[in-house]
Amino acid sequence: MADSRGDSRTVEWSGPEISRIARWLHAHAGLTFPPNRRESAELGIRRVMGRAGIKSVSEFGNRLERGGALLDDLIAELTIGETFFLREPNQLEFIQREVLPAVTGQDGSCRAIRVWSAGCASGEEPYSLAILLQKTGCLSSARIIGTDLSVARLLTARRGRYRSWSLRGVPEAIIKQYFERDGAVYTLKKELRSAVDFSLLNLAEDVYPSPATGVFGMDVILCRNVLIYFDAPTVAQVAQRLLNTLSDDGWLFLGASDPSLSGMVPCDVVMTGAGIAYRKPGASKQLVSGAVFASRPSKTDTSDTAVSFFSPAPSPRSPSSTPYSPLSVAPPAARHSSSSHADIDLAYEAGDYERVAALAHVMLLSGDTTELVSVALVRSLANRGMIDEAVEQCSAGLARNSMSAELHYLAGMLQAQRGRHEEAALSARRAVYLDPELTVAHLTLAEALARTGDSRAAKTALRNAERLLAAVPAESRVRATDGELASRLLQIARFRLRSLTFVQA
Known part of the structure; x- marks a missing residue:
C-alpha cells in the first residue's frame, strides 16, 4: 500500500462522507490519518469500494458500520500486514x-x-x-x-x-x-x-x-x-x-x-x-x-x-524459578502469628500475592478449610503466573469445598490457560449449575465452548452473561473478578459475541 508518511504536504479529505468514514475508523479501530496520510488513505478506501462494487461513498460508509468482510478488507488495505518468520x-x-x-x-x-x-x-x-x-x-x-x-x-x-x-x-x-x-x-x-x-x-x-x-x-x-x-x-x-x-x-x-x-x-x-x-x-x-x-x-x-x-x-x-513451597516464602509474621480472613483481604487488595499465599497456607495448616482461604490461595498463585501450582491447590480446595461455584470457575479458567478447553467447559458448567448468577462463569464457559468449536452454545453463554450484567448498575463491581466493573465486562461480552464470527470460520 502506498504510504506518504514522509510527505509534509497538507491534504484534506475530498468530501464530508470520506471524512465521516475516517472519523468512524478512528472511533472503532483507533486508526488515525494525519494530513500527510489522507491522500493514500482515501485511495485505499476507493480501492475497497471498487472491489466491492460500491459507487456511493455514503452507501459504503453505511455498509462499513455493519462490520463483516467489507470492514475487514478496508482494515487490511489501510494497515501494513507485512511480516515474516524470525523477523526480529x-x-x-x-x-x-x-x-x-x-x-x-x-x-x-x-x-x-x-x-x-x-x-x-x-x-x-x-x-x-x-x-x-x-x-x-x-x-x-x-x-x-x-x-x-x-x-x-x-x-x-x-x-x-x-x-x-x-x-x-x-x-x-x-x-x-x-x-x-x-x-x-x-x-x-x-x-x-x-x-x-x-x-x-x-x-x-x-x-x-x-x-x-x-x-x-x-x-x-x-x-x-x-x-x-x-x-x-x-x-x-x-x-x-x-x-x-x-x-x-x-x-x-x-x-x-x-x-x-x-x-x-x-x-x-x-x-x-x-x-x-x-x-x-x-x-x-x-x-x-x-x-x-x-x-x-x-x-x-x-x-x-x-x-x-x-x-x-x-x-x-x-528467584521465580525456585519451586513453590508455601512455607519457604511465608514472612516470619505469617508463620508465628494467628492469621485472619481480614489479613488475607488486606494483602490481596494491596497486590501482595506472595503474602496472601503464605497466609492462606498457614490458615490451612491451622485447620481453616473455608472456601475463602482456598479461593485466595488459588488466585494468589495464578496472579503470580504459577498456573500448575494454582491447579493443584484448586483441586485440593474442591476436595474440601466441592460445592464452591467460585472454585469450579477458577478450575475452568486455569484449565483454559493450559489449553484444555473441554475440561474448562466442564468446570465452568459446574460453576454455572451451582450459581447461575456467577457472571464470570458464564464468560469462561463461553470462551471454552468457542475454543472447542461449539459457537452456538458459546453465544448462549455470552447472552446469559450479557443479561446478568445489563441488570446491575454499570459502576457496580462484579463478584469474583478482582473488582471489574459491570460496564466493562458487558463491553467484553458484547465484543466476544461480535468476534464469534471468526471462531465459526
Whole structure:
C-alpha cells in the first residue's frame, strides 16, 4: 500500500462522507490519518469500494458500520500486514536468554509461560515464538496467543500455510525441521499450529486485560509496528492496557517505528541489544545475565551482549524459578502469628500475592478449610503466573469445598490457560449449575465452548452473561473478578459475541 508518511504536504479529505468514514475508523479501530496520510488513505478506501462494487461513498460508509468482510478488507488495505518468520532475531535471543530462564526451574522444567503477539497479522510472529519455545523445551507448558483486527489475516494464520517470502532468511535446517513442503507451499507442523490460539481483538477497545478474553498476566507481549497507526491519546490508552496486561515481571516489546512510551505512561524503559523494552514500574532490575538496567534509556548501556539464535539458554538464576513451597516464602509474621480472613483481604487488595499465599497456607495448616482461604490461595498463585501450582491447590480446595461455584470457575479458567478447553467447559458448567448468577462463569464457559468449536452454545453463554450484567448498575463491581466493573465486562461480552464470527470460520 502506498504510504506518504514522509510527505509534509497538507491534504484534506475530498468530501464530508470520506471524512465521516475516517472519523468512524478512528472511533472503532483507533486508526488515525494525519494530513500527510489522507491522500493514500482515501485511495485505499476507493480501492475497497471498487472491489466491492460500491459507487456511493455514503452507501459504503453505511455498509462499513455493519462490520463483516467489507470492514475487514478496508482494515487490511489501510494497515501494513507485512511480516515474516524470525523477523526480529535479536528480540528472540533476548527472550531466550533473559525471559525463559526466569520461568525455568532448577530441574529444567518450565512453568506455564504466557506470550501474546498483539497485531499478529498472518501469524508468522506467534509461530516464531512457538518455534523458539519448542527449541528450548518450554512449548508444552506455554500459552501463546495471537490477536489481530483482521479476520482474513487470522484465518490465514490459523491455516499455517506460507510461501517462501514468509520464510526469507530462515535457515534451511529450521524450515526442514518445522515445516512440511508441498511445491511452493510450506505448512507449519501440526504441533506448532495447535500451540497458538488466534483471536479477534481490537487493541483500541477496552476489552483487555481480562480473564474473559484470556488476555492477562503475560510474560511477554510483542506489539510491533501497531502503535504507528494511532494518535497520541490512543497510543497512551493502548500502552497502559498493554502494560497492565503484563505479569509483574513481564516484558513488552514494540517495533522500531513505534513511538516511545517513556514519559507517556508510567513504565520502566530497558535498553537492550535487542532494542527498547518496557516493563511495569518496579519490575526486577536484575537480568538473568547479571546486568542491571536503569529505568530510563542509557546510550552507554552495553550489558546486553549478542548471542547466537537458539544458542543454549543460560542456567536459571531468577528467584521465580525456585519451586513453590508455601512455607519457604511465608514472612516470619505469617508463620508465628494467628492469621485472619481480614489479613488475607488486606494483602490481596494491596497486590501482595506472595503474602496472601503464605497466609492462606498457614490458615490451612491451622485447620481453616473455608472456601475463602482456598479461593485466595488459588488466585494468589495464578496472579503470580504459577498456573500448575494454582491447579493443584484448586483441586485440593474442591476436595474440601466441592460445592464452591467460585472454585469450579477458577478450575475452568486455569484449565483454559493450559489449553484444555473441554475440561474448562466442564468446570465452568459446574460453576454455572451451582450459581447461575456467577457472571464470570458464564464468560469462561463461553470462551471454552468457542475454543472447542461449539459457537452456538458459546453465544448462549455470552447472552446469559450479557443479561446478568445489563441488570446491575454499570459502576457496580462484579463478584469474583478482582473488582471489574459491570460496564466493562458487558463491553467484553458484547465484543466476544461480535468476534464469534471468526471462531465459526
